[in-house]
Amino acid sequence: MPRLVNLRPNRGGALALGVLPFLLLLAAYLLGSNARLADNPDDKLLPSMSSIGTTLHQYALEEDRRSGDVLLLVDTIASLKRIGLALAISAAIGVTFGLAVGAIPYLRAILAPFIGAIAMIPPLAILPILFIVLGLGEVAKVTLIVIGVAPIIIRDLALRATELPAEQLIKAQTLGASSWLLSIRVILPQLWPRLIDAIRLNLGCAWLFLIAAEAIASTAGLGYRIFLVRRYLAMDVILPYVLWITVLAFSMDALLRLLRAKLFPWAEPAT
Amino acid sequence: MAAVTVRRLWKQFGSQVVLENLNLTIADHEFVTIVGASGCGKTTFLRMLLGVEKATKGELLIDGAPIAAEPGPDRGIVFQRYSLFPHLTVRQNLLLGLEFERSRLLGRLFGQSRKLAEEKAAALLEAIGLYPARDKYPSQLSGGMQQRLSIAQSVIREPKILLLDEPFGALDPGITADMHEIILKLWEMNRMTIFMITHDLKESFALGTRLLVFDKLRHDPQAPDAYGATVTYDIPLKAKRVAASAPSVAPHALAPA
Numbered sequence: 073m074p075r076l077v078n079l080r081p082n083r084g085g086a087l088a089l090g091v092l093p094f095l096l097l098l099a100a101y102l103l104g105s106n107a108r109l110a111d112n113p114d115d116k117l118l119p120s121m122s123s124i125g126t127t128l129h130q131y132a133l134e135e136d137r138r139s140g141d142v143l144l145l146v147d148t149i150a151s152l153k154r155i156g157l158a159l160a161i162s163a164a165i166g167v168t169f170g171l172a173v174g175a176i177p178y179l180r181a182i183l184a185p186f187i188g189a190i191a192m193i194p195p196l197a198i199l200p201i202l203f204i205v206l207g208l209g210e211v212a213k214v215t216l217i218v219i220g221v222a223p224i225i226i227r228d229l230a231l232r233a234t235e236l237p238a239e240q241l242i243k244a245q246t247l248g249a250s251s252w253l254l255s256i257r258v259i260l261p262q263l264w265p266r267l268i269d270a271i272r273l274n275l276g277c278a279w280l281f282l283i284a285a286e287a288i289a290s291t292a293g294l295g296y297r298i299f300l301v302r303r304y305l306a307m308d309v310i311l312p313y314v315l316w317i318t319v320l321a322f323s324m325d326a327l328l329r330l331l332r333a334k335l336f337p338w339a340e341p342a343t
Numbered sequence: 344m345a346a347v348t349v350r351r352l353w354k355q356f357g358s359q360v361v362l363e364n365l366n367l368t369i370a371d372h373e374f375v376t377i378v379g380a381s382g383c384g385k386t387t388f389l390r391m392l393l394g395v396e397k398a399t400k401g402e403l404l405i406d407g408a409p410i411a412a413e414p415g416p417d418r419g420i421v422f423q424r425y426s427l428f429p430h431l432t433v434r435q436n437l438l439l440g441l442e443f444e445r446s447r448l449l450g451r452l453f454g455q456s457r458k459l460a461e462e463k464a465a466a467l468l469e470a471i472g473l474y475p476a477r478d479k480y481p482s483q484l485s486g487g488m489q490q491r492l493s494i495a496q497s498v499i500r501e502p503k504i505l506l507l508d509e510p511f512g513a514l515d516p517g518i519t520a521d522m523h524e525i526i527l528k529l530w531e532m533n534r535m536t537i538f539m540i541t542h543d544l545k546e547s548f549a550l551g552t553r554l555l556v557f558d559k560l561r562h563d564p565q566a567p568d569a570y571g572a573t574v575t576y577d578i579p580l581k582a583k584r585v586a587a588s589a590p591s592v593a594p595h596a597l598a599p600a
Contacts, residue, residue, distance in 0.1 A: 237425035237426075239422045239424070239425040239426045240425060240426060240427075240428060242393065242395060242414050242420060242422075242426075243420060243422070243426040243493075243496075243497075244428075244439075244443075245413065245414035245415065246393070246414045246415065246416060246418060246419050246420050246497065246500075246502070247416060247439060247440035247443050247444075247496070247497075247499075247500055248415070248416035248440065248443040248444050248500060249443045249450070250443075250447065252448075253443050253447070253450040256449075256450060257439065257442070257443075257450040257451075258428060261430045261431075262429070262430050336430070337480070338429055338430050338480040338481075338482065339429075339430070
């Protein structure tokens with residue numbers, strides 16, 4: 073009998089095993105839901121699949137009677153716009169400052185402690201400040217995500233830049249690179265794959281900040297909808313919305329992973 | 344042209360004396376091999392020639408002028424490893440030096456100047472036998488191929504001095520013969536002055552025109568840091584010779600594009 077550490081499932085086996093926990097969760101939900109509904113047909117906590125299906129149909133495919141919008145679509149577009157814009161801004165700030173801090177010791181001396189301190193501010197604690205200063209519109213929500221995510225990306229990229237072997241940087245200088253050429257042709261290209269990793273790892277945080285901001289002041293958005301229907305205990309809306317957010321976040325993560333492999337094949341771990 | 348003069352050179356790290364009273368005159372186009380026990384300052388000496396380490400006392404002159412305080416294109420370096428750029432293909436790794444030289448703003452060449460640079464790089468790739476692997480990334484190359492590329496990369500800007508820090512130390516003994524052939528070929532073509540650290544005494548005799556042995560002359564067991572190493576043997580080897588093997592590359596391979 074081989075050791076457990078040497079036993080590996082084949083491709084199909086791994087897929088089946090990966091699906092297993094999802095099926096178990098679904099089964100547990102159905103059992104719980106059935107038991108509660110048998111007790112009390114008006115129970116709102118664990119709605120049946122059919123009532124979730126009806127609500128989902130109403131949100132995803134029918135126009136809202138009051139506004140005439142397809143709510144799930146409107147909410148999704150609003151949220152994706154915010155998170156997409158915020159991540160793009162965070163990436164731009166992250167690369168610019170990460171490169172500067174990582175490459176130039178004097179800039180590191182000036183900026184690293186400051187960025188380190190900024191990164192420690194809990195973004196949600198300054199959300200009221202953002203709403204007061206920037207108003208209740210889109211700017212405050214995007215800013216919240218940027219404040220939460222950008223400092224972490226800066227620090228991660230600066231760390232990556234300082235991890236590059238000294239041999240590489242010396243070699244580039246013996247090939248005649250100035251500080252500028254060294255930065256844009258040797259250091260920066262090696263930061264791109266790490267930028268994608270940093271965004272992937274920060275997706276969870278970004279969604280957290282987005283939903284928090286939407287919950288407090290918004291008129292559309294996935295987080296807004298969840299908090300709106302919370303007062304009616306509308307689990308038949310909340311549960312599919314949470315699932316949908318998870319699917320969106322998961323897809324963004326997978327897309328970024330594919331993008332990294334496609335654009336930076338040299339940075340893929342050896343197989 | 345690069346003659347190197349070392350006069351009363353000392354190097355200390357804090358109270359630890361690494362090199363003491365080093366005096367050398369190295370003629371142009373010399374192939375200097377350096378051997379010595381670990382920790383006796385060979386690499387420190389090379390790093391001073393490279394410009395990443397400063398002398399504590401004394402003078403280090405190249406063609407009579409004090410050495411520049413940071414690395415530059417007049418002095419090439421090949422480390423044992425990590426000196427290739429992992430995000431660039433073999434061809435791009437080689438082109439980089441030319442791009443740095445001729446495009447100070449973008450570090451990229453276009454049009455006619457790119458074509459000339461590509462031709463020069465291709466000729467050099469032929470010379471080191473890496474032309475078929477030109478579109479691979481360094482991580483896809485064997486250790487020997489990586490070091491060949493690293494050497495070619497270092498000579499493409501035609502440095503006056505080439506520094507080699509145990510370049511073949513991590514390679515299989517079987518392929519070092521090929522490497523020796525390549526390094527001698529490039530040395531002849533470019534007329535550089537070479538300083539090479541090695542652990543392999545046989546290699547140091549086979550390649551060098553001059554062999555330096557670094558060792559400590561004095562040793563105090565109570566204070567092991569008190570005395571540094573210096574050159575204890577300075578052995579002229581065979582007179583300047585023609586490249587060991589007939590060049591299998593056209594001479595224009597290394598001419599400026």
